[in-house]
Amino acid sequence: MSDFLVSARKYRPKTFDRVIGQDAISLTLKSAIKQNQLAQSFLFCGPRGVGKTSLARILAKTVNCENIDAEINACDKCVSCKSFNENSSFNVHELDAASNNSVDDIRNLVDQVRFAPQVGKFNIYIIDEVHMLSQSAFNAFLKTLEEPPSHAKFILATTEKHKIIPTILSRCQIFDFKRVSNEDIVKNLKYVADNENVSVEDDALFLIAEKSDGAMRDSLSLFDRLVSVSDDKLLYNHVIDHLNILDYDYYFKITNQLILNDISSLIVTFDEIINNGFDGQNFINGLSDHLRNLLLCQDEQTVSLLSKNESLKQRYLDQAKKTEAKLLVRALKLTNECDLQYKLSNNKRLLVEICLMQVSSIGHEDDVKKKDKKFIVSNPLNNNKKVDVVNKDNKSHEDVNTYKSEKKIDETPNEQTVDKHEGVDDLENNIRAKTISILDSLNQEKNKNESLEKIIALRSDDFSQEIFYEKWKKMIESFKENEKSNLALALGINKPVLLDDFKIEIELSNSSQVELINQEKQDILIFLKNELNNDLIDLNTKVAELKKDNTPYTNSDKYKRMYEDNKYLAKLGQKLGLDPDY
Numbered sequence: 144m145s146d147f148l149v150s151a152r153k154y155r156p157k158t159f160d161r162v163i164g165q166d167a168i169s170l171t172l173k174s175a176i177k178q179n180q181l182a183q184s185f186l187f188c189g190p191r192g193v194g195k196t197s198l199a200r201i202l203a204k205t206v207n208c209e210n211i212d213a214e215i216n217a218c219d220k221c222v223s224c225k226s227f228n229e230n231s232s233f234n235v236h237e238l239d240a241a242s243n244n245s246v247d248d249i250r251n252l253v254d255q256v257r258f259a260p261q262v263g264k265f266n267i268y269i270i271d272e273v274h275m276l277s278q279s280a281f282n283a284f285l286k287t288l289e290e291p292p293s294h295a296k297f298i299l300a301t302t303e304k305h306k307i308i309p310t311i312l313s314r315c316q317i318f319d320f321k322r323v324s325n326e327d328i329v330k331n332l333k334y335v336a337d338n339e340n341v342s343v344e345d346d347a348l349f350l351i352a353e354k355s356d357g358a359m360r361d362s363l364s365l366f367d368r369l370v371s372v373s374d375d376k377l378l379y380n381h382v383i384d385h386l387n388i389l390d391y392d393y394y395f396k397i398t399n400q401l402i403l404n405d406i407s408s409l410i411v412t413f414d415e416i417i418n419n420g421f422d423g424q425n426f427i428n429g430l431s432d433h434l435r436n437l438l439l440c441q442d443e444q445t446v447s448l449l450s451k452n453e454s455l456k457q458r459y460l461d462q463a464k465k466t467e468a469k470l471l472v473r474a475l476k477l478t479n480e481c482d483l484q485y486k487l488s489n490n491k492r493l494l495v496e497i498c499l500m501q502v503s504s505i506g507h508e509d510d511v512k513k514k515d516k517k518f519i520v521s522n523p524l525n526n527n528k529k530v531d532v533v534n535k536d537n538k539s540h541e542d543v544n545t546y547k548s549e550k551k552i553d554e555t556p557n558e559q560t561v562d563k564h565e566g567v568d569d570l571e572n573n574i575r576a577k578t579i580s581i582l583d584s585l586n587q588e589k590n591k592n593e594s595l596e597k598i599i600a601l602r603s604d605d606f607s608q609e610i611f612y613e614k615w616k617k618m619i620e621s622f623k624e625n626e627k628s629n630l631a632l633a634l635g636i637n638k639p640v641l642l643d644d645f646k647i648e649i650e651l652s653n654s655s656q657v658e659l660i661n662q663e664k665q666d667i668l669i670f671l672k673n674e675l676n677n678d679l680i681d682l683n684t685k686v687a688e689l690k691k692d693n694t695p696y697t698n699s700d701k702y703k704r705m706y707e708d709n710k711y712l713a714k715l716g717q718k719l720g721l722d723p724d725y
């Protein structure tokens with residue numbers, strides 16, 4: 144790239160047809176010029192870098208050209224065109240409202256409006272970022288906009304249409320500019336690359352297009368930046384390195400592991416990604432994009448929204464076949480939650496890992512249910528029938544229970560720590576079970592030295608009863624403050640009991656309280672885990688047994704109660720020879 148001139152300027156479109164991605168607007172303006180029905184004021188709205196100012200300038204130049212051709216292109220030969228090309232035209236006045244937004248700036252401009260142009264037909268006033276004008280500047284401008292002289296035309300441009308007051312909106316012909324599609328950006332970049340003798344890989348250009356988010360100007364700046372450091376060759380790997388983009392391959396790989404519920408590989412792959420210097424949140428966002436793309440592939444109507452090059456599109460379509468829309472939606476919900484929680488989390492890495500495990504469990508919940516059923520069979524309270532069958536083998540209830548329980552533990556030795564009490568949801572169980580078993584196998588792999596905690600950084604601080612009760616009170620207060628008074632009330636009724644292995648048990652008065660607490664269990668656990676720096680904490684609820692009702696009803700009951708409670712009454716009874724049992 145000799146004689147370096149930034150591409151965004153060098154390749155700024157000079158005719159309507161060269162404005163990329165805004166065909167409808169170009170067409171409308173061209174036909175208005177042709178039919179001589181041009182509005183007096185225009186409002187160009189849309190994101191940055193999509194061609195608003197370029198199109199405003201083309202319009203300004205074209206309407207002043209003396210020999211417009213049949214295709215509505217300016218001739219580039221007349222006096223007006225020449226002065227325009229040399230940036231010395233007196234017909235075009237540009238004001239950047241971002242930096243010149245005072246009343247005086249606008250008054251200067253308004254003062255010029257009444258003078259008719261010396262050359263050409265129109266004076267064109269282009270006001271960029273018009274939403275930045277101060278309120279008083281807006282007011283000063285309004286009068287002119289209401290009754291402009293016929294030789295004046297106004298083109299207002301803004302990235303924030305919602306900030307434009309209705310009185311302005313109603314006086315302008317409004318054009319909404321679209322983001323430029325990735326395909327169009329790639330096409331244009333290719334055109335530039337050909338002209339600059341830069342050899343490019345399509346994939347590299349697609350990455351630039353994606354990174355530019357529909358803004359042509361940004362894509363050209365990025366292109367310049369990358370070409371300047373890459374010896375006139377733009378390769379995919381090169382772009383990935385320089386833009387710090389995670390390779391698509393990683394997302395395909397991770398997604399395959401998610402589909403297979405292969406948690407150990409997931410954790411290892413994520414570790415690799417982190418070690419390559421990528422940020423967890425970027426990764427999660429990238430994964431969300433990837434899942435969204437797979438979702439788009441699920442339906443013929445949406446597949447056209449997938450803006451990728453052909454070979455990549457095929458890879459998405461292939462992977463999409465292995466998934467289902469409803470599962471992808473659930474996965475997206477989880478990745479989105481992870482993204483929202485990321486900033487607040489103390490252990491960001493764990494947060495992402497948990498998210499991956501949750502996503503990976505989607506669609507595998509049935510596996511857990513089968514396991515749970517096995518357990519229920521072993522509990523005589525839950526299923527007497529089965530126990531009776533086994534009972535024929537001359538075993539007592541208790542024996543059967545123990546026997547079955549042991550057997551169960553034998554079958555799945557890694558699940559001993561998994562609590563099977565009611566109310567723990569299957570997913571959570573699955574994740575915990577998976578985590579622990581996966582950690583075990585990882586431990587074996589890594590020669591036993593790395594503890595569970597280290598690999599997924601589980602917090603496991605010890606704490607005293609006193610500290611626990613203190614935090615419990617703090618939690619109740621916090622729920623009260625957050626307008627969860629019912630929950631605070633339920634949690635405050637009985638003192639919780641801290642059992643072994645950081646299990647907490649709380650007795651509640653009735654089943655609706657149990658239900659309430661189970662609903663909010665996630666929040667309760669998050670609070671306690673964070674306050675006590677311990678991820679092993681778990682909460683169990685149970686309904687308190689009804690105490691025996693001792694209220695005395697009959698007269699003799701009442702007398703007996705009085706007699707028991709009051710020793711003087713007892714003495715009086717003795718003196719009078721009364722028998723309390725009478």
Ligand SMILES: [Zn+2]
Nearest residue numbers: 208218221224
């Ligand atoms: Zn001309």
